[in-house]
Amino acid sequence: MPHAPRLKTAHTVLTPDGWQLLLYRDRPRDAPAAVPVLLLHGLASTPDCWYGGHTGGIGTALAEDGRDVWSLELRGGPHSQHATDPAGVRMSDKLTQDIPAAIAYILKQTGQDTLDAVGHSMGGVLLTLHTLITPTTPLRRLVTIGSPLALEKGTLPLIIRNQLGERIARSLTRVPLKLLSARLSRLIPTRLLQTHFEPTLARRSTVRQTLTHHVSDVFGSELEELVRWITTADFAALLPEGTKRYHTRLPIPTLMMVGANDSLTTARSVSETHAAVGAAHTTLHVIGRQSGHEYDYRHFDVLVGGRIGSEVAPLVCDWLTHARINPPQPREARRQVRSRLLGRSSAHRG
Secondary structure, X not given: OOOOOEEEEEEEEEOOOOEEEEEEEEEEOOOOOOOXXXXXXXXXEOHHHHHOOOOOHHHHHHHHOOOEXXXXXXXXXXXXXXXXXXXXXXXXXXXXXXXXXXXHHHHHHHOOOOEEEEEEOHHHHHHHHHHHHOOOOOEEEEEEEOOOOOOOHHHOOHHHOOHHHHHHHHHOOEEOHHHHHHHHOOOOOHHHHOOOOOOOOOOHHHHHXXXXXOEOXXXXXXXXXXXXXXXXXXHHHHOOOOOOOOOOOOOOOEEEEEEOOOOOOOHHHHHHHHXXXXXXXXXXXXXXXHHOOOOOOOOOHHHHOOOHHXXXXXXXXXXXXXXXXXXXXXXXHHHHHHHHHHHOHHHHOO
């Protein structure tokens, strides 16, 4: 059964400190008003990550589920601008400036008084911190994907987990990852990106699409915060000095997801985050064979891998609708869903 036509628009959000950020909206053209969903990408990524892979990604699944989907490009992204060309981009400003500005804009445009949110990697970390430092957030439900509040140091190169790494980051201005990634996309084999892609899940065309369209530049100022966060294992490194924490536990229903084979933001580190700030309405779900899935996912497979349309996206939709996740479908049911998705994959990209 074909899905209703979708209306896609681009909006500009102005932050209090002068950044102009792009916010993309994707919704069924004639659907009744629904609780909007904010999608937040990770470090060195773009909003395109929500629409990757051959089934259209989580953004498509949410829009076809009738949701009003908004994906934000954080400061420093390819299309963001600042009137005076600031000295740097900081994750702490993304947290305290970009996210509140986007939430306020979405609520004003939709006339709603609440919204849901989904964040991948650092996007999920920032959304988690937002709920902890905001007295009363308008967020209703939250999904984080590969988003721990501390990383396992042993999984990271030594250069980015000591004071030398912090000094190197401080000396940098802007790292042109977008240009480098696009130019090298045809040369980098999937086996060299094992933190992000499971070779049996990621098509070569999907990896190339990711490297070409889903990568953004990074700034030394945010890398400095990142290294300090890794070194201290304290998420206070991502907060402006003096920030008050209003909640010790997540105050809203939250689903924490992570790929079973994610070696960047590991299942253990996300599990430790769940133990540290989770509450009775917080659920941890490891996306892998032990949970009934067909594959053990890695860091970016959860967004663009070949099975997300039938294995990952339904978990997100279920949680944002009912604050629960249904068990993974039997293999034959997954095949039927996948067949329907593949049959309309060209429409997804329209």
